[in-house]
Amino acid sequence: MSGLLVTLRASLEPAADCAGVLAGAWSRLVAADLARRPVALSGRGPVPLGDLCQLTGDPDGTVRFVGDWRRATRLGAGLTEGAVGIEGDVGDEVGVGMAGGSIEVRGSAGHRAGAAAPEARRGMTGGELVVHGSVGREAGALMRRGLLVAGGGVGDHAAVGMIAGTIVAFGAVGPTPGLWSKRGSVVALGEVPIPSTYRYACTYQPVHLRLMLARLKAQYGMPVEGRHLAGFYRRYSGDLAELGKGEILAWTA
Amino acid sequence: MNIRGVLIEETFAEAFTMRVARIIVTARSPRWAREAALKLTGFATSVIGCKVEAGIERELPESETPDGRPGLSILMMTMGKDDLPKRLIERIGQTVLTCPTTACFDGLPAAPDRVGVGSALRFFGDGFQSSKVIGGERFWRIPVMEGEFLVQEKFGMVKGVGGGNFLILARSADAALAAAEAAVDAMASHPGVILPFPGGVVRSGSKVGSRRIKSMIASTNDAYCPTLRAITTTALPDTVNSVLEIVMNGTDADAIASAMRMGIGAACIDGIVAISAGNYGGKLGPHHFHLRKIMEGAA
Numbered sequence: 001m002s003g004l005l006v007t008l009r010a011s012l013e014p015a016a017d018c019a020g021v022l023a024g025a026w027s028r029l030v031a032a033d034l035a036r037r038p039v040a041l042s043g044r045g046p047v048p049l050g051d052l053c054q055l056t057g058d059p060d061g062t063v064r065f066v067g068d069w070r071r072a073t074r075l076g077a078g079l080t081e082g083a084v085g086i087e088g089d090v091g092d093e094v095g096v097g098m099a100g101g102s103i104e105v106r107g108s109a110g111h112r113a114g115a116a117a118p119e120a121r122r123g124m125t126g127g128e129l130v131v132h133g134s135v136g137r138e139a140g141a142l143m144r145r146g147l148l149v150a151g152g153g154v155g156d157h158a159a160v161g162m163i164a165g166t167i168v169a170f171g172a173v174g175p176t177p178g179l180w181s182k183r184g185s186v187v188a189l190g191e192v193p194i195p196s197t198y199r200y201a202c203t204y205q206p207v208h209l210r211l212m213l214a215r216l217k218a219q220y221g222m223p224v225e226g227r228h229l230a231g232f233y234r235r236y237s238g239d240l241a242e243l244g245k246g247e248i249l250a251w252t253a
Numbered sequence: 254m255n256i257r258g259v260l261i262e263e264t265f266a267e268a269f270t271m272r273v274a275r276i277i278v279t280a281r282s283p284r285w286a287r288e289a290a291l292k293l294t295g296f297a298t299s300v301i302g303c304k305v306e307a308g309i310e311r312e313l314p315e316s317e318t319p320d321g322r323p324g325l326s327i328l329m330m331t332m333g334k335d336d337l338p339k340r341l342i343e344r345i346g347q348t349v350l351t352c353p354t355t356a357c358f359d360g361l362p363a364a365p366d367r368v369g370v371g372s373a374l375r376f377f378g379d380g381f382q383s384s385k386v387i388g389g390e391r392f393w394r395i396p397v398m399e400g401e402f403l404v405q406e407k408f409g410m411v412k413g414v415g416g417g418n419f420l421i422l423a424r425s426a427d428a429a430l431a432a433a434e435a436a437v438d439a440m441a442s443h444p445g446v447i448l449p450f451p452g453g454v455v456r457s458g459s460k461v462g463s464r465r466i467k468s469m470i471a472s473t474n475d476a477y478c479p480t481l482r483a484i485t486t487t488a489l490p491d492t493v494n495s496v497l498e499i500v501m502n503g504t505d506a507d508a509i510a511s512a513m514r515m516g517i518g519a520a521c522i523d524g525i526v527a528i529s530a531g532n533y534g535g536k537l538g539p540h541h542f543h544l545r546k547i548m549e550g551a552a
Contacts, residue, residue, distance in 0.1 A: 166385060211319055
């Protein structure tokens with residue numbers, strides 16, 4: 001068996017702050033060491049991860065979380081390395097402030113995925129956060145670098161205050177994406193409302209999206225279709241109330 | 254050794270270590286990928302006068318290119334490690350960036366030695382450029398009138414081999430040309446090999462230095478010029494009236510040797526007297542390609 005497997009013994013009750021589980025170096029930890037990482041249970045304080053989960057397998061730079069993690073917040077916060085798989089849904093702030101490595105969520109994620117921690121000025125600064133389902137509001141808030149992907153819809157205020165980086169949404173994007181964005185990219189393959197502080201530039205075929213989307217399909221099995229690769233995109237520049245070097249690339253046909 | 258009546262001389266080709274980059278040029282259609290590649294590899298026959306040697310390695314189907322569009326693989330080579338980045342930047346900047354619909358990618362992703370190309374060309378964007386990291390590699394999006402030019406930030410550089418060669422000694426110019434064309438056709442698209450001269454063929458093989466002008470680093474290879482047979486120390490058999498040379502560069506010696514075997518085999522046709530090779534006595538280049546060893550089993 002390769003890689004670590006973290007299986008919840010029972011549903012999380014109460015909610016659990018998992019920010020300490022994968023912070024810093026973790027990819028070489030054996031299961032017993034990772035089991036000692038702290039989880040902060042709401043109203044009860046920290047407990048070792050091993051008290052809540054069964055950990056098995058050998059370290060190879062990957063870890064899979066199995067069970068109902070919907071009440072787990074900040075899982076993968078500050079991630080810097082390794083490949084993290086979450087087999088179902090996950091709670092708020094998954095991958096918040098992550099700087100490297102990858103997180104793949106097989107289900108949906110809550111609010112503020114890949115965003116900045118409350119005390120931080122920057123959200124994701126690197127790595128890849130791929131959610132096969134939908135993500136909640138303020139995804140990628142204050143994102144500085146990296147890639148955030150949602151196979152489904154994206155909630156309101158995605159990419160708010162985005163400094164750079166890329167968000168790809170296969171489903172519909174909620175109201176006011178990219179507000180106060182400086183240089184970031186929001187790639188919308190579904191419906192997207194364009195904020196009034198964005199201005200239409202042109203309709204074209206960005207070659208870099210062919211690379212990016214092809215990789216998402218190959219690496220994560222995202223539902224990229226030929227029309228996405230060969231299609232045209234409307235480019236909107238913004239946020240013009242900020243630096244204005246950001247963009248929304250909206251697939252058209 | 255004889256192949257179909259053609260003498261394979263007991264000699265060797267002497268080649269040099271060069272620095273190589275592999276450039277993948279893609280475009281909306283094969284036509285525009287080729288247009289860019291032809292300009293990119295233009296005036297790049299020999300470092301003697303061109304500073305760089307370059308050629309098209311092979312066409313790439315859409316399934317083999319980074320962006321899934323038609324493309325070509327190009328090898329560009331210089332003698333010095335410091336020269337290659339300069340040549341890549343100036344040539345890609347002038348010929349690929351300018352060509353409609355193209356994008357430009359590194360074809361040696363595993364090479365640990367990386368040189369900045371997109372990182373220099375991005376300044377053409379005058380502050381409007383942007384970059385994206387995809388799969389751990391950074392790509393620059395440079396706004397141009399047509400749309401955007403996409404170029405990879407860094408390109409791999411490895412040691413390669415330049416100056417692999419063989420000489421086709423023929424009874425007539427027509428026979429020499431026919432044999433050379435057959436050789437080039439056989440060697441075309443050989444992985445890891447380019448033929449940097451026009452059509453892959455050289456009619457003006459050179460010797461080191463000059464008899465008369467000390468500053469010249471190369472001059473005509475008079476020993477192989479049929480018109481000088483009577484007045485110089487000739488290397489030509491009596492029946493030879495024309496000589497053409499095939500020069501090849503490659504990513505490694507094995508690729509050169511394999512291509513030479515294919516080319517020499519194809520060149521052994523009616524009207525060819527012998528196949529020889531150019532060398533400097535084995536004192537200058539570390540790579541020696543012995544013709545008879547390469548053609549073992551083909552006779």
